[in-house]
Amino acid sequence: xxRKIVFFSVAGVLLLVFAVAAVLYKNHKVGExxxxxxxxxxxxxxxxxxxxxxxxxxxxxxEFFDPACETCRDFxxxxxxxxxQFPGKVKVIMRYAPLHPGSDQVVKMLEAAQYQDKFWQALxxxxxxxxxxxxxxxxxxxxxxxxxDPLNLNRDQFFADMNRPEVxxxxxxxxxxxxxxxxxxxxxxxxxxxxLPSFGFDQLRSMVEAAVxxxx
Numbered sequence: 001x002x003r004k005i006v007f008f009s010v011a012g013v014l015l016l017v018f019a020v021a022a023v024l025y026k027n028h029k030v031g032e033x034x035x036x037x038x039x040x041x042x043x044x045x046x047x048x049x050x051x052x053x054x055x056x057x058x059x060x061x062x063e064f065f066d067p068a069c070e071t072c073r074d075f076x077x078x079x080x081x082x083x084x085q086f087p088g089k090v091k092v093i094m095r096y097a098p099l100h101p102g103s104d105q106v107v108k109m110l111e112a113a114q115y116q117d118k119f120w121q122a123l124x125x126x127x128x129x130x131x132x133x134x135x136x137x138x139x140x141x142x143x144x145x146x147x148x149d150p151l152n153l154n155r156d157q158f159f160a161d162m163n164r165p166e167v168x169x170x171x172x173x174x175x176x177x178x179x180x181x182x183x184x185x186x187x188x189x190x191x192x193x194x195x196l197p198s199f200g201f202d203q204l205r206s207m208v209e210a211a212v213x214x215x216x
Contacts, residue, residue, distance in 0.1 A: 041193055043177040046095065048170070050119045053083045053091035058215035059208060061092045064178050064188040067110065068100035068139045072187045073127040078201050082208055089212050094123075096174040097186050102139030107171055109144060112161035118151050125150065 044062050063079070065072040079092055096111075098104040106126070113122035125147050126133070133143035161167060178188070182195075189196050191207040192215075 040177075040180050043180045044190055044193060045093065046170070046173055046177065049174075050094045050114060051091055052079075052094075052120065054088045055091060057089050057091040059086070059090045059211045060192055061090065061204075061208065062095060062190040063092060064095045064097040064174070064181075064183045064186060066097050066099050066103050066186040067106050067123065067126045067144075068098075068103045068130070068134045068137070069186040070130065073130050075187050075201065076124075076127050082205065086208065086212050089216060090208060095178065096171055097178045097183055097188065098171070098175070099186060100134070100137055100139050102141055104171060105141035106133075106139050106144045108162045108167055109141070109148060109158075111167045111170055112158050112164075113148065113151065113153060115161045116153055116157065118153065121151055122148055 061079070061082070063072075063075075083090055083092065096107045098107050110119055110122055110126075113119050126144060129147045133140045133147055181188075181190070189204055191204070192211045194207065196203050196207060
């Protein structure tokens with residue numbers, strides 16, 4: 001009996017130590033990212049990045065995303081809900097973080113679609129049919145290209161734009177800025193320059209609500 005008591009006591013202490021360590025580690029990571037963002041606000045924004053919502057809105061959500069990311073796909077309609085909840089007060093800026101193998105080519109397609117004013121339509125198609133072109137967490141660019149056929153893009157322009165040096169520069173800048181800001185997974189959100197204290201839609205919505213209250 002005494003041995004059982006000692007065992008469970010030690011196990012309880014170890015669990016408590018583990019829980020405290022996990023909280024401290026998470027807080028440390030959030031603190032590191034907050035410091036990184038505070039000193040590199042310019043890395044949050046890029047001229048020409050896709051924007052949804054009122055461009056003059058006082059609350060800005062910057063999302064670093066990968067079109068092959070399942071969680072990014074799941075968050076997409078939730079972001080639309082936030083824009084509807086705060087009409088004219090919130091805007092979303094999309095930045096590329098192609099972390100999945102092969103996604104760098106797919107984001108080139110998105111950027112090329114933006115040259116024909118069809119970024120959002122292209123993104124919605126890719127998210128809607130994500131299982132068809134993401135196999136075992138690896139992007140299949142040729143399959144993704146087929147997904148975009150309903151957009152009736154000018155194909156010659158599309159392929160030429162994909163290979164523009166400017167497109168490669170945009171993607172490299174987003175990757176570099178993401179690294180500066182401590183983006184290690186997608187989606188990663190920043191609300192008016194502040195990272196989420198912990199990941200989740202409720203946390204994001206709470207930050208947006210507080211930012212809207214402060215701004216308006």
